[in-house]
Amino acid sequence: MTASITIATRESRLALWQAEHVQARLAAELGITATLLGMTTRGDQILDRTLSKIGGKGLFVKELEAALADGRAQLAVHSLKDVPMELPEGFVLAAVLEREDPRDAFVSNDFASLADLPEGAVVGSSSLRRVTQILSRRPDLRVEPLRGNLDTRLRKLDDGGYHAIVLAAAGLKRLGLAQRIRGFFEIDQMLPCAGQGALGLEIRAGDDGLAESLARLNHVPTLLACEAERAVSRALGGSCSLPLAAHAHWQGGTLQLEAAVGHAEIHASPLLRASVSASVADAGAARELGQQAALRLRELGAGSYLPG
Numbered sequence: 001m002t003a004s005i006t007i008a009t010r011e012s013r014l015a016l017w018q019a020e021h022v023q024a025r026l027a028a029e030l031g032i033t034a035t036l037l038g039m040t041t042r043g044d045q046i047l048d049r050t051l052s053k054i055g056g057k058g059l060f061v062k063e064l065e066a067a068l069a070d071g072r073a074q075l076a077v078h079s080l081k082d083v084p085m086e087l088p089e090g091f092v093l094a095a096v097l098e099r100e101d102p103r104d105a106f107v108s109n110d111f112a113s114l115a116d117l118p119e120g121a122v123v124g125s126s127s128l129r130r131v132t133q134i135l136s137r138r139p140d141l142r143v144e145p146l147r148g149n150l151d152t153r154l155r156k157l158d159d160g161g162y163h164a165i166v167l168a169a170a171g172l173k174r175l176g177l178a179q180r181i182r183g184f185f186e187i188d189q190m191l192p193c194a195g196q197g198a199l200g201l202e203i204r205a206g207d208d209g210l211a212e213s214l215a216r217l218n219h220v221p222t223l224l225a226c227e228a229e230r231a232v233s234r235a236l237g238g239s240c241s242l243p244l245a246a247h248a249h250w251q252g253g254t255l256q257l258e259a260a261v262g263h264a265e266i267h268a269s270p271l272l273r274a275s276v277s278a279s280v281a282d283a284g285a286a287r288e289l290g291q292q293a294a295l296r297l298r299e300l301g302a303g304s305y306l307p308g
C-alpha cells in the first residue's frame with residue numbers, strides 16, 4: 001500500500017487543476033496523500049512555432065517522465081490527448097479517468113458560430129486537425145496560428161487578433177470558463193482528437209503497488225473508448241504533422257468509432273472518414289477496432305495523405 005507520493009505536473013492553470021483533481025481523488029478514494037511538483041516543459045516554453053514543427057506533443061510529457069525516472073515523482077498527470085501513442089520504454093499508463101466533454105468549442109466575442117462568421121474572417125487555431133475541419137466547412141476563412149495555455153489564447157482573442165478561436169470544451173469547463181463558449185461543435189462536424197477530454201495517469205513500469213492502487217480509478221468505458229481512438233493514430237503512424245481525429249462513444253455495449261484524416265500538407269483537401277463499431281469488452285478488442293478504422297482509412301487513400 002502506497003501512503004504518500006509526489007505528482008509531477010505542468011504549471012499551466014489547466015494542468016494544475018487536473019493534478020489537484022487527481023490529488024483529491026487519491027486522498028478520497030485511495031487514502032494516498034500526494035504533493036505536487038510543478039514543472040515547466042519545453043512545450044510550454046516554445047510558443048512561437050506550431051507543435052508539429054518543434055517535435056510534437058511529446059514535448060509536454062518528457063520533463064515529467066524525467067522526474068518519474070529519477071524518483072523526484074511517482075505519478076504524472078496528463079491530458080490524455082497530449083500523451084504520445086507509444087510511451088517510451090519504462091513508462092505505463094496506470095489509469096484513464098472518466099472523460100469530460102470531448103467536444104470542441106467555438107469561442108468568440110462577436111459571433112455565435114462558425115456559420116455566422118463573415119467571409120474571410122480570422123480564426124485562431126494551431127491544431128492541424130481543427131484547421132483542416134474548419135477549412136473543409138468554410139474554405140473562405142483565414143486560420144491563423146494560436147498557441148499558449150488557455151488563458152493566453154483567450155487573451156489573444158480579446159486583444160482582437162482573431163474573430164473567433166476553437167478550444168477544447170473540457171479545458172474551458174474545468175477552469176470555470178464555460179461562459180466563454182458560444183457554441184459546441186457537434187462531434188461529427190469537428191471530430192475530436194484521440195483522448196480529448198480524458199486524463200491519463202502515467203507511472204514507471206514496474207511500480208506495481210502504485211499501479212494496482214491507481215487501477216481503481218480507471219473509468220472502463222472511457223479507457224476502452226480511448227484505447228480504440230489511440231489505436232487509430234498508432235496504426236497510421238499519427239504525429240502532430242497529420243490532421244487526425246478519432247472519437248469513440250458507447251451505444252449500449254457497442255463501441256462506435258469515428259475516425260478522420262486530412263492531408264498533411266494540403267489543408268483544403270477533403271477529409272477521409274471511417275466509421276466502425278463492435279461489441280468491445282477489453283482493451284485488446286478496443287485496439288482492434290481502432291486498427292480496423294485505420295485500415296478503412298488506408299483503403300480510402302490515407303496512404304497518400306501521410307507525410308512523406
Ligand SMILES: NCc1[nH]cc(CCC(=O)O)c1CC(=O)O
Nearest residue numbers: 079082167168170171196197198
Ligand atoms: N493541446 C492542448 C490541450 N491539451 C488538453 C487540452 C484541453 C483538455 C482536454 O482536451 O482534455 C488542451 C487545450 C485545447 O486543446 O484547447
